[in-house]
Structures are given as C-alpha cells and as structure tokens.
Amino acid sequence: MDTTDYQLNWTVQLRRGWLELCVLNALAGGERYGYDLARTLATLPGENVTEGTLYPLLSRLRLQGLVATRLEESSGGPARKYYALTAAGRHALEKMNKHIEDMVEQTRRLREHKERK
C-alpha cells in the first residue's frame, strides 16, 4: 500500500470519532444553530468538515439522545434549528474528553520513553 494512501485512510478513520468530539465540544459553550455550527467547524484547520458530513452527524447525535433541538423563526431566512447538549451529552463529552486526554498522554509517554532509550 502506498504510504500516502495509508495515511489518508488512517486520517479518515481517526476523524470519524474526532468530529463527534469536536461537535460536542462546540456545543459545550451553549446552544448553536446548524448553519453557525457548520461555519465554525469549517474553520478548523485540516478537518475539512462539510455540511454533507455535519448534518447526518447531528441527526445521529440527536437520535442517540446526546443533543436536543429546538426551532426558532428567523427574520432573514428559514427557521433555525438550535442544537444543545443534553445531560447525557454532557456526561458523554466529559468521558470522551477524559479518554482523549488519556490517549494523548499515553502516546506522549510512549514517545518520550523511546527517545530516552
């Protein structure tokens, strides 16, 4: 396998779970509507988050009970759907953040141990 292909595949797999964490973290500060969320996530460097990916993800999170939605009329455009974390979502986010920090920490330790050798 070409190393470039291998890296691309690895990045896709990593990003799948990573994107969920990003979305939940983006909502940790308060409710946001879909378009706003999409704009914000689109600015993340290297993630290339598109609406084609984001909205199905948001729908899945809602079906899993991690986020809740509400509609609000907008004067300028279509009605906006606001997303907010549910209690379950907050609890899940807490655990996910802790888990990712642990993983990063373990990866860092492994790398430092190799360098000492």
Add this chain to the structure above:
Amino acid sequence: MKNWTTAAQRCFEDYCERRRADLLKAGADPDEVFANWRAHIGEETAARPGESVNAEEVFELLTKLDVPVEPPAAAPATGTPAKPAPKPYRINIAGLILIGLFGVFLPALTLIVEGLTGMCASIIFDPLPTWLHAVGIGLVPVALFLTLRTLRSPERPLWKTTGWLSGLTMGIALFYAFMFSILTPFACMGILFMGLGFLPLSPLSALICGVFLRIRLAGVTRKEARPRPAPLWLTLPLGFALLVLLALPEVLTQVGVGMATTGDREARVRGLELLRRFGSEEELLRESYLRRNREMNPLDLLVGSCYPAPPIEKVREVYYRVTGQPFNAVRPPVLRNQRGGLLFSENEWDFDQAGDRVAAKLRGLTLEQSRFDGKVEAAGGTAYVEWTLVFRNAAQVEREARAQILLPPGAVVSRLTLWINGEEREAAFGGRAEVREAYQKVVARRRDPVLVSQVGQDRILVQCFPVPRDGGTMKTRLGITVPLTPAPDGLYALALPRILESNFGLAASLKHNLWLEGAALQPLSGAGAQLKNSAEGSRGDLPGSAVEEPLALAIQDSSPAKTVWYRDERAPDKPVIVQQLVPAPRAAPKRLAVVVDGSKAMQKNAEAMRALLAKIPTEVKAQLFLAADRVEVCAPDKLHFAGGCDNVPALLAAWDWASEQPGGAVLWLHAAQPLESEDTEALLQRWQRRPNGPPLYAYQFGSGADRISEKLASTENFHALAVLLGAGKDLGQLFELWAGRGTPQRWERVKLEGAEPPAGAVEGSSHLVRLWAADEIQKLAHSRKKEDRARAIKLAQTWQLVTAVSSAVVLETAEQYRAAHLTPADPSTTPDIVPEPGTGLLLLCAVLLLLLWRTFRRHAWRLPFVR
C-alpha cells in the same frame, strides 16, 4: 425567505433520495437531515441576489456537501460524475402483463360495463348504488396502476400515495370479493367450460394482484430505505369498513322492510321507525319496483335468513308508510335490464291499464285542454255542468288516461260522450259489471272506449283509451247534475268537480275555460279563480291546478225556492217529484272521538287543525286519537306527523270509545289514504253489525285517493263531509251548528204518486228528477233484495246515471254495443246546457213536422227527382 424554483426543488429531492440509504445506514434520520440541508441552502442563498433559489444554486451548494451530485438539465457541466439511473424493480414483463390485465384492465372494464348496462344490478345486486361506490371501485385499478408505475419507474416514485392507496383498495377489493363469493365458483366453472365469467371474478383478481404488489412494495421500501407504506392493519380494514359503512343503509333498509312486514304489529312499528331513521329511501324505492334475488350475496343471505323477502306489494306499502307518499308518486329509479336498457322508461308498459286503480303517473300523458260549460237553475236549486277534457299523449305507445274525480256533494254523472272520428258519441248506461266487462273487452282490442264508474261517495273513476301515441289527443265530456250546496252566510254554492288522483299530468299551458249561465257567480274558494259576470252568465279562465283544489262558486243575488217540482216523464205513471229545503239535523254528539291522521301530508294543516279542535263545543265530550304508527290518545298540542299512517286502528279505537255510551260520533280528519288497511273489515264489521252505532264524519285535507272511504261508502253511517272551502274551514260551520248556532238546511226529494204539483211550488227541470233518481238508487243499492237492485239499475238506465250500481261506457261500433247487451243513450234524452223544451213546445214541433210530411207526400210526384 426565498422561494425555490421547480427545477431547484427537483434537483434537491433527487439528491436527497439518493442519499437516503446512506443516511439510514449511518444511523441518521434522513428526513431530518434533508430538512437541515434545505435550511442550510436557505441560509447560504438568503444573502445572495435574486428573488428565488434556482437549480444552479442548489446544485452548487449540494456539490459542497461532499457527495457526488447529478447536474440539473440546465446546469453547467461539472467534473462530478453522474450517478447511473436506477434500475426498475423486479416486476418482469410477464408479471406486468398479468397484473395489468387482471388488476387494472379487468376491474376498470367491469366498472364501465356495470356503469353503462347495470347488468349485475339487474340480476344479482347493485354494486354501484351510489357514486361513492363507483369512486371506490374506480380506485382499485388506479391504485394498482400507480403501484406498478412506482415499482417500474423509480424516477418518479409515489411511495406515500401508493402506500395508502394499495391498502385501502385491497380493503375495497376484499369487500367486493366477499360480496361476489357465492358466484365465484360458478364464474370459475364458466371460464373453464365456456370462457365466460371474468367480470364476477374481477374483485378477486384485483385482490390477488393487490396482495402481490403490496408484498413487492414493502420489500423494496425496506431494502432501499424508502418511506414505508402506511400499515396494512390500518388501511385494509379502513377500505373494507368504508364499503361496509356505505352498505349499511341498504342493509338496514332490508332489515327494516323485513321487520315492517312481519305479522307482529309492534315489530312493524319498530321496523318503520328504523327505516325512517336509518333506512335508504332510494333503496326502498328500488325494492318497490324490482325485488332482487336474495341468494346472490352473503349480506343479503344473512338478512334473508332473519327476514324472508316480502312480496313487492308489501314493500310498496312500507314505502308509503315510511315516506308518506305512494311509491308511484315519485320518479321511478334508474333500473336497467341485462342489456342495459331502462326497465322503467317513458314507454314502460302500464300494468294497471283497464284496471280499477289510477296507479302511477305516466310520463308524456297530459290533460291538454279543459272547459266547463254549464247552466245554473238557481230557483230550482240545481245546476248542470259539462266538463270537456282533451288528453294528449307524447309517448310512443298508446295510453289509457285515468283519473279519480271528486264530484260536487250529492252530484251525479248524467251524461258521457266521446269524440270518435271527430263525431261526438253518447254513452250507454248499464250495470257496473257488464259495463266494465264491455270496456275491458274493447280495451283488449285497442279500440275507442271511455268508462265512468263510481268508486265511493261522490267519487268516480274515469278511464279513456286509447290516447293515441306520438302527440295524439282524445276528447271526452262528462255531464254532471249538481245540487246547489248550502254555504256559509246563507249563500248557496255550486262546487265544481276536481281531480283527486290521476295518471296524467297537467299541461304547462293548461287553463280551464269556464262559462256558466243562469246566475251571477263569485268564487268562494279556489286560488286564482276570477270570473266576469255579465248578462250571458259568468265566464273566466281558471289556472290549470285549480282542478286539484276545492273550487266553489257562490250564487249571487238569488237563492233556491223552498219547494220545487218536476214531472218524471220517463216513468209510466208520470209522477211529480218535489224537492224541498228542510231543516237539517243539528244535534251535537255527546261524545266525539276525533281521529287525526298522523301522516306527513297533514303536517301543513297542523296549526289550522289545532285551531279547529279548540272550537269543538264545550258540552261535547271529545277525545283525540292520533293515527300515528301506534294509536295515541293525546292533546291537540301533542300532535306529530311522519310517513303515511294506517288510520284504521285509530278509527277502531275511536269507534270503541264513542260507542261506550249512546250519542257518540267519530270525526275523522285525514289526508289521502292511498292504501287499504288490513283492519278495514273489522271497521266495516263495527258499522254493519251496529247500524245505530256512532256515525263517522270524514273530512279530507288535500287531494288524493282515499281507499278507506271508498270501502266505508257502502255503510249508511259513513258521511263524507262536503269540502267547499278546503283546509278544514268547512268544519268550523259544523261546529257552529253543534253549538246551536245557525239554521242548517238540506235538500229532500220525494215522489208524489200521480199527484198534481204542490201549490206555490216552482217548476224546476229534469235535473231535479235525476237527483231524486240518484237518491232512490242509493237507497235501493243498500237493499239485499235482488229485485231492488234490478230496480236501481233500471232507474239508473232510464235516467242515464252513474251510480253505485251503474256505470257508463262509450264504445265505437253498434256491434260492440250489441255484444255487450248495451244501448247507447238517445241524444234527445241526454241533458244539455241549452234550455230543455217544454212538453207543449215539443208537441207543437211534432204537429208541424207531421203537416210538413203530409204536404211533401201530396206534392212529391211534381218534383223532378222523385220517381
């Protein structure tokens, strides 16, 4: 918010449909995601110029969604590869043909054939009683076609519509498959052995096709994550229940008819109540014309097992009891025969031709012209009126015109003529049976008779045949001798005959030309009657409908003499007949049972009747019996009306109550009674076995035949009250008399054997003798002696009268008269509206003629043409 163009909408929907499966696989809700994308595009385009979102913009934004998108037709080409068109789902050509043939074509063909011909309705049961049924059945092939289309052409799928329709129409097909289930084995055998019978199988074939397509539809939607069709457990019972609901009035009508024709009176009443509340009047009318085969569908079988199908006459009676109008008084239902022709068309056969009932109105047969000519002999208290009627028949078959006519009180038909080949022919008068037999024989040979016979007190039946087809006319004339009737305010009135019931209509342009001589007349009743009085008499045009209502004309400025006489020249001893005005009995009954007809036709008279009942003298003990479905004893303010009620049970109860003590009477206020009652004999028995029992005074509101009065007319205690003013106003006069106010008078006619006329009496006319003869005949008719009856017939023939024992008929040829042993009246002996010549004048004419003849014989040899 911007609107989306159709192309933009289509572009978006196509994209969404292609992403649906992926989204479902990813655990998302596709519809929610589509809504979010839509909102997202809305946000993106909100700030852009332009008033609407077009397909190019949608395409551009969708391409950013990280999924390959097919460009819209007008969109600029991009590098995005187009997704290949989806493949049709697995309905192969054979399946397509089979389902198209048996699921779409056959049900559609069945619907069209049944709609056009009524083939099934004429022999099995009516599958299309309402347009809703037709829509329901029409939905079956449409739904199957749409399901096929959705499965075969996924570019434009109608998932939701077909999902609902397939279930609903399977319910409909199941219902009809159930209804045709008894015929199914026969249809299968028919197909196997003769290649016939596909039409009764079409519901079953549609159901099988529907089940197959539904399975395919469910499979495809599950596999491809399409919208799931509406659940079958909901839609199928819904379709079935809709049809059951539509069939419910029909089923309840059959149950109601079954109950209403049982022997148990209480069950009959409950049946009538059920029919009035839930029954189908249309179905009842259809059943009144055509009894359907009860073994052809399970619903009928079920009802038939509880209530055997009654005879059609019973159903017709139920129709009247439920609706208040005879079945033949309304337009016949559209019923077709097996070839699609109308069963009851304008040219239908008249089953009552030459019978003794008026029966149904015949389309195309009208009274085209009418005139009244007459002479009033005010001093003599009589009048003679000739009513000329011209019938027209627009139908394509010859018709018999029939009418029941109410004569003025105490009047008698004394002349009848018919125009044959432009010549007026006189009638023969004879015994009822022989005259009717002669008429029926001639009708059977389709010649030119007219028959007039009495059917009750002051009621006659006129029958004319044939009124030629294709616009032909027939002209006849009735001569009626009328006694003047005492009217309110000391006046005397001439009542005109009126039509109670007829099988012809009145022409739109019909007017009755009236010309009466001998007295100034003014209308006493009759809407729209206006007369001009002059030295010649009273003239005017009456509106066409005037002969369907009471019409009486008051004699102005003159009144009858107290005593009038005339010699009976046709009797061997030439006795003098004397007519006198004598006081009428005025004693009020001590007990008065008032029977009010509870039929719907009386509703409009309710207020007038309550006001009338309040006028019954207080010294008369009155009891009100309402002849509803059950006999009710009630107060005047509790009267209620529905349907057509049998009045006889109430009359029986009233008779029993009134006869409890001496001096009782029954007053019967009623509308038309087109049906006889099963209790009529019991009623007759009461009056016949107790001749001194309570008298019955009957007063009819409105027009229409009265079969009960026709039966009761043979009893001496029955008195049909004269209807001069109508709507119950005449009864006020009766109550006034019972209260002791007014001086009632009546005519009395007697024969003075060989005597000279009384001193001071005024000489009248031969009409006086005719009226006396009619009185005598009525008395003799009640006798049980054979010789009395023969005398009555002889008297009727001598004076050419239509009475209870005699009728009048005009035949075409002398041979027909000979065959019937009848002799037509000598025109010189029939009454006329010109003054009758005195005996002296007749003798003078005879002498002059004799002299002329002798002179001619003496000088005849001088004339060149005498040999």
